[in-house]
Amino acid sequence: MASSSGNNPRDRIAACFGRLYVALSKLEVLAEVEPVMDPILASASKLDVALLETDEEEYEETALKVVSALRKAQLPDFNTLQQYLQQLDPTTLTIPFVFILSSLIDSTLSEQTSRTLPQLLLPEGKLWPEITRVLLTFDQVQVRYVGAQFHKIIDTVYTGAEQTGNFVPAIQLIENAILRLDHTSSTLTISHYYFVKLCLYARAYNEAANILNRPIYHIPTSEATKPLEKRLSKFVCSPHESTVAYINPQTGLSGRITSRVYLEYYFLSALCFLGMQNWEKAQEFLEVVLTTPTSQNVASLIQLEAYRKWLLVGLLIDGEGRELPRSVSTNAAKHIRALGKPYECVVDAFKSNNMDTLQAEINEGIQVWTDDGNYGLMTEVMAAFRKFSVLRLSKTYAALPIEEVARLTSPAPNDAAETLNYITMLITTGAVQAQLTPLSPKTQSASLGTLRFLPSTTTQKSEAEVERELAIKTAELQILSKHIQDYDHQLNVNKDYVEWLQKAKKARDQEKKAGDKSAASKPFGIPPGSGMGMGLDVDEEMMDDWN
Amino acid sequence: MAEEEQVKHIKPRYTVTVPDAPKFDLQSYIANYKGRTVFRRLYLIASCSTVLREEAARLAVSEAKKGQDINHYNDAVTLLGSVTSSKDTKDLTDSAWLSQREKQNAAETKRLENELKQYKNNLIRESIRMGSEDLGQHYYNLGDLGRAQTSFSKMRDYCTTSAHIISTAFRMVSVAIEQKNWMGVQSQVNKVRALNLKQEEAARIQPKISTAQGLSYMCQGDFMEAANAFLSTEFTLGDTYNEVISSNDVAVYGGLCALASMSRAELQSKVLDNNNFRSFLELEPHIRRAINSFCASKYSQCLEILESYRADYLLDIYLQDQLPRIYEKIRTRSIVQYFAPFSRVTLQSMEQMFGTPATSSASSTAAQNGSTSTTSPSTVPQFQWELISMIQSGALDARIDLENAVLISHEEFPRAVMQQHAISTVDDFIREARIKLLRLNAVNGGLDVKPSPKNAKGKDALAGGMDLAGMVDTGNEGFGSFQGQGYSLRSGRS
Incomplete structure (x- = not known):
């Protein structure tokens, strides 16, 4: 055990734990385990921060050795092992802890005939305290060596939550695990997918935002990360610039990301934002789904669902429908647009600025909206129409009587009192920047009051506010540009790209040969074999893609 | 056949009725023009003006009798019959003249066609050109615009000098103007513009080119360009283009288009201080007064002057269609300008x-x-x-x-608007960039949506890709959870 010496905090914790261990070691059961585990634990305990800082190579070797020793070790029966696990510290000894826990899960599952999880893996179950402990306090470096096993634990938590309907502890555990592994949460993992799904089940939209608001920059599929392996000559344990270096299918930490998981993750996230009524974010996420590349002549059903919601959300944001992003593949667009027709009709009716048309269009398709699960959004659209009608008035009028507002925008043009209530609601929620003044003494009519739109000066931001906002944006842009550069590097090792380079070079060589014969030199030709010319071409190619 | 079309083409055209008496004197007004436009103008006035219709119709009949176009004559007589106050409407048609004219026309057509055929056999380019020109002109006089145009465009192939090209172009412009084919006018004008001409030659045709161009812009509703074209017309125009436009017209069109499109400063510098155009304006002093009062911010005066000439302009063959728009624009601009300092x-x-x-x-x-x-x-x-x-x-x-x-x-604060704009641009960029980056990631990671494994053998477990044909009937199983989610969302909100 590591309890004998050392001043650093971890060692001290380990020392405490060691004392506990001594007290308990009197129990006989443990006598069985000790001979097997002690040597492994001895080497596992060497894996501390000090070693990581001084000698990464040694750290990596030791870690791998521990893992292979654990694989070979004859582990005792379930009960013994479980009691033994209770005394291990999941922080200093993450590797053995995760490994043993996952083998315990395995053995319970193998006894199980049905697909449901046994009681002891569920919250309040026998193994639950261990599961909680490790997910809350695992060591983020050690865990990289037991990614697959770690992943199994998360899997168990997720399945258990689905089974019991007790979502809250699972949401908290998975959220913590994601952030502990990668505080930027910039690499997509299966855990993200589990997390957002559970949040939706639990309607914990605001809790979901903490993860969803951190943009994803990497998607670790084996196609994407395999070519990188050779480039990353560093060790798994080294501090990496981007988290995808260790959260990938090779370490097992990411789980297997498929096209389906990817689409669903973004679609479900968008649903979360819809639940929060954060239309802008929802739109962004839906657009990710829409722009997912498609091969051949197909489109995903999820994309269709996304398109329907995306159309409506566009109306909710600014009352104007918008064009499909250009990066949506034309074939896919053709399919989803054909099936999204009723929704496009609603958008057209909305844009026609005619309330009756819109109402008729929405009534016409009630069955469709209900079947698609979009009825709720439709009612939002109807409400938004009235709101934007009032907002549009501010472009023409500085002030106008409530009766006039009712006549121009209300579904019941003669019911000024109802409009008054509605306007009051809009003003109090901040949707409209305006004032209501009671009957002015000048006018003799029996008006209920006047709606006066506030000039834009009153809503203007102060200089300091703007400056702060700009600073935030600058920082965001810097992060983004760093990721773009990273990605540019990554694409350099892409197989297709390398092939393209070869082809381009061949073509250029041929051209050069032909050129040498005809003209001695062109004034602005690319100098033969110059890397510069090549680099420039590449940049242009990239830019084309971006545009 | 083409003649019938033309008849249909003219008749429904004039739906405007002008009850007020115009300020001009019909006789002297029409004396400004020559060629087919005389008849067309008279016909328009006779159709639209309640005051002048009988006088105009009579003039139209006698004008038609001078020409060769039988349809003109027939139209004019029909019109006269419908507007005249005298009871004797039976003997209006001079059938002897009509049949003689018809014969003459047919004979002339035959003669010219034969001549052209001969020239073509002889392969003398110049003769072919002249033959086509004669034939085209003949068709034009008969009012068969389609064939006239074909003849003239054939003639172009045999042009050798720039003078020929110019004369061809102007003939085609005349046809195009009568057809109201403004794009055609434009393209002919551009052809002439592209020629490399001697200075005297260029100066000679400049007024005609500018007015033709101005006319086409005006009738297409591009008043700014039209104004510029009319304003650059040299006063040497005089009565050289009487078959299309008179100098008085240039003054009116130019002035109105300028009022409808230019700012006060531009009006001052480009119109009032323009020595050349001033000569035109002297022909129509009220237009100058209107522009003067617009520049002096006396908008109501300006509008009053224009309003008093409304009847005149509604009886103008080119202005009639555009006048409501031009007046509305001037009025709008007056209101905007009036409000500007307040x-x-x-x-x-x-x-x-x-x-x-x-x-x-x-x-x-x-x-x-x-x-x-x-x-x-x-x-x-x-x-x-x-x-x-x-x-x-x-x-x-x-x-x-x-x-x-x-x-x-409406007050705006440029700085705040700018700042807002900057921030939203950045937001849009970040958003866009993230989406694109993800898409790149997906492409690179092989995450594209693929057909379901049922349809594509050997492609395993890419469950996200369902092709739509299969989805309509079977897709719901795989998708139930989302739909359920949609429902729960709804109840969650309401």
């Missing part, structure tokens, strides 16, 4: 200044608004309604305060 003006004082909009422009405004908004203009005072539609169309940057009945200028 931060707020009472609606009452503005209404006194401008009065209610004239009938024709008001009805067109109302029609426009009826289509864009659900409100009925009847409940809103007309002038206020005009302002509202101006604001909504973006012409007037102001807001109406109905409580105090004032028009308030």
